[in-house]
Amino acid sequence: KKFQKTSSVHEARISEMEKKSQRPNIINRPLPKGKGEVSLSAFAFLFAEFVRYSEGRVSNFNDLEKRLSEAGYMVGVRQLELQAHRHNLEQGKMRREVKLLPMLTFVAYTVWKAVFGKGCDSLEKSTELDDEFMISESHPLPLAKFISVPKDYAGLNCQQFVAGLIEGLLDAADFPARVTAHTIADKGPQRSAPGTVFLIKFHAAVIARSVDA
Amino acid sequence: MPVYSLYVISKSGGVIYHQSYSKDAPKLSMNEYLMLGSMFHSLYAITSELSPVPGPTGGSSSGMQVLESDTFRLQCFQTPTGIKFYMTTDLGMTNAENLLKTCYELYTDYVVKNPFYELDQPIRCELFDINLEKLLGTDRT
Numbered sequence: 001k002k003f004q005k006t007s008s009v010h011e012a013r014i015s016e017m018e019k020k021s022q023r024p025n026i027i028n029r030p031l032p033k034g035k036g037e038v039s040l041s042a043f044a045f046l047f048a049e050f051v052r053y054s055e056g057r058v059s060n061f062n063d064l065e066k067r068l069s070e071a072g073y074m075v076g077v078r079q080l081e082l083q084a085h086r087h088n089l090e091q092g093k094m095r096r097e098v099k100l101l102p103m104l105t106f107v108a109y110t111v112w113k114a115v116f117g118k119g120c121d122s123l124e125k126s127t128e129l130d131d132e133f134m135i136s137e138s139h140p141l142p143l144a145k146f147i148s149v150p151k152d153y154a155g156l157n158c159q160q161f162v163a164g165l166i167e168g169l170l171d172a173a174d175f176p177a178r179v180t181a182h183t184i185a186d187k188g189p190q191r192s193a194p195g196t197v198f199l200i201k202f203h204a205a206v207i208a209r210s211v212d213a
Numbered sequence: 214m215p216v217y218s219l220y221v222i223s224k225s226g227g228v229i230y231h232q233s234y235s236k237d238a239p240k241l242s243m244n245e246y247l248m249l250g251s252m253f254h255s256l257y258a259i260t261s262e263l264s265p266v267p268g269p270t271g272g273s274s275s276g277m278q279v280l281e282s283d284t285f286r287l288q289c290f291q292t293p294t295g296i297k298f299y300m301t302t303d304l305g306m307t308n309a310e311n312l313l314k315t316c317y318e319l320y321t322d323y324v325v326k327n328p329f330y331e332l333d334q335p336i337r338c339e340l341f342d343i344n345l346e347k348l349l350g351t352d353r354t
Contacts, residue, residue, distance in 0.1 A: 044326040051328035148338040157327075174268035 014082075045147050051147070051158060069164035069179075076168025083111045084173075096173075100202075100210040103175055105164060108135050108168040115165075116141055121195075131202045136184070159196045166198060175200045215303040216349045217285065219316065222244075223333045224295035226254035230336040234349045238301070254301060257289065292317055314347070319344050 054067040087110050088094050099104040108123040126132035140147075144158040159181040167179040177200050184195040217238040221230035228250030233240075239250070257276035264274040280287040286306060290298045290313035298313045298320075323341040324330055330338060 041326070048326050049330040056329065146323050146340065147329070148327055148340040149325065150329050150337060 014193065040142055040145075042189065043143075047143060047158075047161070048147065066159045068158065068160040072161040072164025072166075073168035073171070075161075076165035076170075077172045078168075079111065079115065079165060079211070080172045081170045083114055085170075100175065100206065103170070103173060104133060105199075107169060111169065116143075127151070129201075131204065131207045133200045133202075135198040136195065137197075138184075141196065158197070163198050166200065170200070170202075175202060175206050177206070215306055216243070216312070217301040217303070218351065219345065220250060220299040220325070221320070221336065222250050222254055222297040225333060227333070228353070229334065230341075232342070232345065234346075241281050251295070257297065262299065288313060289312065296320075311349065315348060316345065319348065 012068060045141070051064075051068070054064055054071075058064045058067060083106075084096070094192070097106055104123060109119040112118065112120045120135050121137050122135070124134045124136070126134060141159060143162060147158050149158075163179040163181040167177060170179070172175045178199055179200050182197045182199060184197055215235075217235045218233035223229045228246055230252075231246050250317065251306070253345050259351040261273055261276035261277075264276075264324075266274050268274040275291060276289070276290050280289075280353060281304070284304075285301050286304050287299060287301050288306075289300075290310065292298070298316050300309055300313055300316075303310055319341060323344060324336055324338050325332075329338075330336065
């Protein structure tokens with residue numbers, strides 16, 4: 001009986017290998033599109049714990065903002081590869097954004113849509129300075145939707161993570177910039193959750209080369 | 214809206230949140246709120262012990278859930294984690310239970326997911342306040 005058992009295992013192994021060779025090789029299979037949605041609660045808990053973890057390791061809230069921004073930066077660098085590739089797949093051609101304005105529209109609409117599910121509320125160019133642009137959101141992004149900042153931390157904005165994401169993305173695409181998140185003060189008669197403005201300040205070299213083009 | 218006020222009591226019996234939503238609700242001092250909270254907590258425990266009916270799973274039954282007087286009605290909701298949500302309303306209120314459950318949902322959203330809040334501490338989350346106001350009405354002057 002023992003001999004029969006081992007031979008049946010052997011047969012099972014052979015049939016598995018046959019099956020594998022019939023399926024297309026993993027390299028030839030199309031790139032998976034990925035699940036469009038993640039549980040908001042799960043992500044909110046994860047992000048809250050990340051903020052708490054960073055808070056325990058910094059001395060003042062400027063450092064906390066910096067840590068959030070750095071974490072977002074690393075995500076942004078990888079997002080560029082992913083979003084650019086998927087965008088190009090949809091369009092059916094391979095192209096790389098080199099001009100300033102199309103790059104910004106790519107970030108503000110395509111990447112926003114993939115990451116947050118909708119395009120941003122508005123993309124504006126600052127009237128006084130040539131190298132500043134603003135992406136504004138009237139409602140808090142799902143990322144920081146549940147976070148209310150206590151009074152002694154006033155000025156801290158957890159959306160710095162998203163600012164870091166934008167910065168990483170632009171940096172990896174060769175448009176170095178500094179991105180910061182600012183809370184929009186409450187103007188309406190009814191108290192509501194505050195919106196955010198992401199201020200993008202490009203380095204001088206980027207503006208110089210976009211003017212020449 | 215006929216809701217007078219809302220209280221939230223932590224597992225240990227301390228009042229962690231209280232807010233009134235109507236001009237008619239009495240204005241009490243901080244000490245009185247704390248006393249009210251601890252009294253509710255003990256009353257709840259006593260009624261849970263005194264109940265002659267066992268709970269649905271065979272354990273002890275839940276404590277006092279509704280208290281009605283001539284002028285107002287008090288409804289309590291205890292969460293599976295031991296937090297109690299109390300609401301005083303006027304007598305005509307029908308869906309107090311659902312309102313309390315929604316308050317619990319708001320709690321899990323805006324308080325528990327807030328990285329700056331520690332469990333069992335007084336709740337000072339702006340978004341929680343804003344959303345409760347939207348839910349329970351703004352009659353305060």
